Amino acid sequence: MSVIHAPVAADVLRRQDPELAEILLGEAQRQASTLQLSAAENFASPAVLAALGSPLANKYAEGYPGARHHGGCEIVDVAERVAVDRAKALFGAEHANVQSHSGSSAVLAAYAALLQPGDTVLALGLPYGGHLTHGSPANFSGRWFDFVPYGVDAETGIVDYAQVRTLARGHRPKAIVCGSIAYPRHLDHAFFREVADEVGAYLIADAAHPIGLVAGGAAPSPVPYADVVCATTHKVLRGPRGGMLLCGNELAERVDRAVFPFTQGGAQMHTIAAKAVAFGEAATPAFTAYAHQVVANARVLAAGLEREGLVVTTGGTDTHLITADPAPLGVEGRDARGRLAAAGVHLECCALPHAHARGLRLGTAALTTQGMREQEMAGVAALLGGVLRGRVEGRRAREEVRELATAFPPYPG
Numbered sequence: 001m002s003v004i005h006a007p008v009a010a011d012v013l014r015r016q017d018p019e020l021a022e023i024l025l026g027e028a029q030r031q032a033s034t035l036q037l038s039a040a041e042n043f044a045s046p047a048v049l050a051a052l053g054s055p056l057a058n059k060y061a062e063g064y065p066g067a068r069h070h071g072g073c074e075i076v077d078v079a080e081r082v083a084v085d086r087a088k089a090l091f092g093a094e095h096a097n098v099q100s101h102s103g104s105s106a107v108l109a110a111y112a113a114l115l116q117p118g119d120t121v122l123a124l125g126l127p128y129g130g131h132l133t134h135g136s137p138a139n140f141s142g143r144w145f146d147f148v149p150y151g152v153d154a155e156t157g158i159v160d161y162a163q164v165r166t167l168a169r170g171h172r173p174k175a176i177v178c179g180s181i182a183y184p185r186h187l188d189h190a191f192f193r194e195v196a197d198e199v200g201a202y203l204i205a206d207a208a209h210p211i212g213l214v215a216g217g218a219a220p221s222p223v224p225y226a227d228v229v230c231a232t233t234h235k236v237l238r239g240p241r242g243g244m245l246l247c248g249n250e251l252a253e254r255v256d257r258a259v260f261p262f263t264q265g266g267a268q269m270h271t272i273a274a275k276a277v278a279f280g281e282a283a284t285p286a287f288t289a290y291a292h293q294v295v296a297n298a299r300v301l302a303a304g305l306e307r308e309g310l311v312v313t314t315g316g317t318d319t320h321l322i323t324a325d326p327a328p329l330g331v332e333g334r335d336a337r338g339r340l341a342a343a344g345v346h347l348e349c350c351a352l353p354h355a356h357a358r359g360l361r362l363g364t365a366a367l368t369t370q371g372m373r374e375q376e377m378a379g380v381a382a383l384l385g386g387v388l389r390g391r392v393e394g395r396r397a398r399e400e401v402r403e404l405a406t407a408f409p410p411y412p413g
């Protein structure tokens with residue numbers, strides 16, 4: 001059995017609670033011996049994990065630095081100020097709120113800052129890659145706001161910008177949301193800004209996926225265009241699980257009050273410290289190189305999948321993210337996901353713009369953190385094609401995956 005050099009295998013846990021230690025070690029081994037092609041996942045650095053597992057987890061800190069409802073906050077206040085300053089510098093934003101517990105919490109806070117229940121909001125429809133918080137009836141967004149969905153062109157998979165303008169003029173929304181869980185191309189932020197201005201709407205950019213690429217200069221920034229940018233810190237950005245908001249000075253107080261006290265209680269200071277560590281990492285030349293490699297890898301992977309016969313939505317990608325239809329290989333999305341999971345390749349199903357069948361969504365953030373490059377991506381594409389066609393036998397596929405993963409340990413020791 002290979003030794004996993006992850007901070008989870010702490011001796012103290014093994015001595016006190018072997019049952020849980022075993023579970024944590026098992027998960028670390030699972031992550032290190034399979035391929036994480038989930039577009040939303042990554043490997044946070046040992047430094048980020050150290051901040052997460054620190055005594056800052058003990059600290060209650062409702063409010064903001066210098067204005068807390070609890071005593072003894074003088075040190076965690078510094079941590080939050082550092083996180084805020086680093087986020088502002090990294091993204092060129094006038095104001096940053098780093099307290100949101102998740103990407104969804106950040107979107108909720110953006111709506112709370114700008115909207116009233118019942119307001120009309122224009123957002124990418126869920127069948128085209130909108131997030132749950134963009135109007136799903138199963139989510140607060142769909143229950144409390146009147147969402148009007150725009151879509152993508154059925155042929156090209158590109159956002160139907162003409163429809164965005166037409167719907168905005170017809171419905172006069174209070175806000176327009178741009179952002180997606182599955183869109184592989186850059187969004188035209190300037191266009192969304194122009195339409196929002198024309199109809200007097202706020203522009204909210206939900207940049208949960210591409211914000212890490214933005215940090216590394218590998219994707220255009222929504223910050224100069226959107227009134228509020230919502231994001232996660234754990235996807236390509238490679239920080240702890242969590243959310244954040246960026247905005248201009250004029251909305252700063254409304255955004256802060258929308259996070260606390262309107263939608264959240266005490267800030268999670270260990271997570272905020274870990275966000276600060278991640279922002280520090282993201283400001284380095286190494287991260288810039290990483291972000292560009294993520295995109296280069298995704299381009300090679302997308303081209304390889306096309307060569308294997310899958311239909312890649314929009315014909316490629318600008319980002320870390322790819323969606324593809326495996327139907328030409330004679331296998332439907334859910335079945336494909338199951339076969340790949342059996343081989344140790346983990347990814348998600350997603351809606352497809354042109355079909356009722358499900359497709360596959362995958363990304364290169366985690367594999368790139370492991371140090372894989374174009375050559376490995378070509379191999380991964382061939383392996384996926386082989387598994388989906390039934391050309392590579394199950395046990396051999398699992399062995400190939402294990403060999404590749406083991407050659408690129410996420411936490412080399």
Ligand SMILES: *Cc1c(COP(=O)(O)O)cnc(C)c1O
Pocket residue numbers: 040101102103104105107131133179180181206207208209232242243
């Ligand atoms: C991931 C994501 C979210 C939600 O993030 P959570 O941390 O899972 O709540 C919201 N919007 C978009 C576009 C996302 O991709």
